Amino acid sequence: MLRARDAMDRRFAEALDVPALARIAHVSPAHFIRTFRATFGETPHRYLQRRRVERAMALLVSTDRSVTDICMAVGFTSLGTFSRTFREIVGESPKAYRGAHPRVDHVPTHFAMAWTRPSSFGEGRGRRSE
Incomplete structure (x- = not known):
């Protein structure tokens, strides 16, 4: 895992995708998702979405790149899906x-990402998020 x-x-x-990740973990796709x-x-899908949103958060406050450019750079293929997922995880639009956050050019990216990392606690538990 x-x-x-x-x-x-x-x-x-x-x-x-799940089959590729399951191969890395040396288990079946169904077992991979459960474990x-x-x-x-x-879920693996939600974890990957959260990681992408974390990176987008760092890019939003450290660059002048457009939201669409950031969306594509972090692995989303749809601006609508990116915006909806970002709002679900962070609580506001990109x-x-x-x-709401000042530009942080002087702060190393890994510090900014750790500081602004959204918590997975309290998200709609019990709701299917895939």
């Missing part, structure tokens, strides 16, 4: 998030 999660952390902007959720508290 750790190998698959590490692969998602490294390659979050790539198109990753990943039991181990990390969220544009509102950028406006």
Whole structure:
């Protein structure tokens, strides 16, 4: 499970699917989904979405790139899906998030990402998020 999660952390902007991640973990896709959720508290799909949103949050406050450009750079293929997912995880739209947070050019990206990382606690538990 750790190998698959590490692969998602490294390659979050790539198109990753459950069968490929299950192969990395050396288990079947169904077993991978069940075990990943039991181990990390969220589905592989939701984990990958959250990682992408975390990276988008850092880019929104450290660059002047457009929201659409950031959406594509972090691995989303639809601006609508990106905006909806961003709002579900962060609680506000990407544009509102950028406006509410000052630019942080002087802060290393890994510090900014850790500081602004959204919590997976309190999200609609019991709701299917795929």
